[in-house]
Amino acid sequence: MKRRVLVVACTAILLGSGAEGNASEAAVEPPASLTCEESLERRQKLVEELQTLQIRLEQKIREMECSPTVSSDELLAKNVRHLQELSANTRAQRQSMADFEKFVTWMSSSLAGYEKYIQAGSVVAGFARVLPIPYAGQASVLTKFVSQGVLSLNAASVSIASYLKTSDRYLAMVDAIDPVRPDAAKVSAAARYADGELLRAMTDVQAKLRTSADVSASTLSFLETLDHYAGNTDEYWAKTKAFVTRNDAYKNDKSYLAASIEGLRNRAAGFNGRLRLFEESAKKDLPLIKNLVAYDDLIRELDRKRASGGGSGAAAQVMN
Numbered sequence: 001m002k003r004r005v006l007v008v009a010c011t012a013i014l015l016g017s018g019a020e021g022n023a024s025e026a027a028v029e030p031p032a033s034l035t036c037e038e039s040l041e042r043r044q045k046l047v048e049e050l051q052t053l054q055i056r057l058e059q060k061i062r063e064m065e066c067s068p069t070v071s072s073d074e075l076l077a078k079n080v081r082h083l084q085e086l087s088a089n090t091r092a093q094r095q096s097m098a099d100f101e102k103f104v105t106w107m108s109s110s111l112a113g114y115e116k117y118i119q120a121g122s123v124v125a126g127f128a129r130v131l132p133i134p135y136a137g138q139a140s141v142l143t144k145f146v147s148q149g150v151l152s153l154n155a156a157s158v159s160i161a162s163y164l165k166t167s168d169r170y171l172a173m174v175d176a177i178d179p180v181r182p183d184a185a186k187v188s189a190a191a192r193y194a195d196g197e198l199l200r201a202m203t204d205v206q207a208k209l210r211t212s213a214d215v216s217a218s219t220l221s222f223l224e225t226l227d228h229y230a231g232n233t234d235e236y237w238a239k240t241k242a243f244v245t246r247n248d249a250y251k252n253d254k255s256y257l258a259a260s261i262e263g264l265r266n267r268a269a270g271f272n273g274r275l276r277l278f279e280e281s282a283k284k285d286l287p288l289i290k291n292l293v294a295y296d297d298l299i300r301e302l303d304r305k306r307a308s309g310g311g312s313g314a315a316a317q318v319m320n
Helices: 002-020 022-028 036-066 072-122 139-175 184-232 235-239 249-310
Strands: none
Touching: 072 139, 072 184, 072 249, 139 184, 184 249
């Protein structure tokens, strides 16, 4: 009975040997002189060897997956290129700051000049309800709009100055790095500065400039509504004598109002166009800055492993 079982097992093994491939057949085909028991033992030994080999291959694959593919020096070179790319973007952004500052300064002084029209509009019942300013029916709030608008514009001016100072510091740090033989400490310092001070300054000035754009849009909308109302009736001018000058006041104020609207519209359009370009550039800078920090973290980890005996070829797998 036992021999019959062995014969059946040998037959099954021999019939299945074709699925192993030609090379395997040549290696494991038992000579005709071997008994069935000897063939079975040899086959079992070969299976065990193949299983051992499979385990070793799987282990090797795991080691290769965790093995270095990019060295810390290569990561350092990548970060230098990213710093230079961010530097070029920063230089382009700085060129717009002078125009932003001019507009903010002009808008701040002009808003003070529009104050008398805002105050005058607040005393006209009916008209005040259609002013494109929150709570336009309240004279005190309209006055606050001017003062708060000036404060917002002044804050934008301060933010512009801060961004220029911070970005100038960043550019100096990048310029001090030798792209051929970069100093890892300088590269790391520039990367961390970009992720900290530069990013905060860029985000802050963007928010402040957006607020300035909102102030100019509200002012323009107010003046356009005022011009439409004043152009259709003399009620506004009749009820606001105390706010306008004498000696042909109606004519002078009407022409001043029209000129103010045209000037504000043109300047605001130019400002908004430059602001959109700045915002698009800042949006592209964000992932670039985050890559700087990620690469710097990898470099520090690889250097730590190398210092602790991880091998001189310490590196890591990264994705661009």
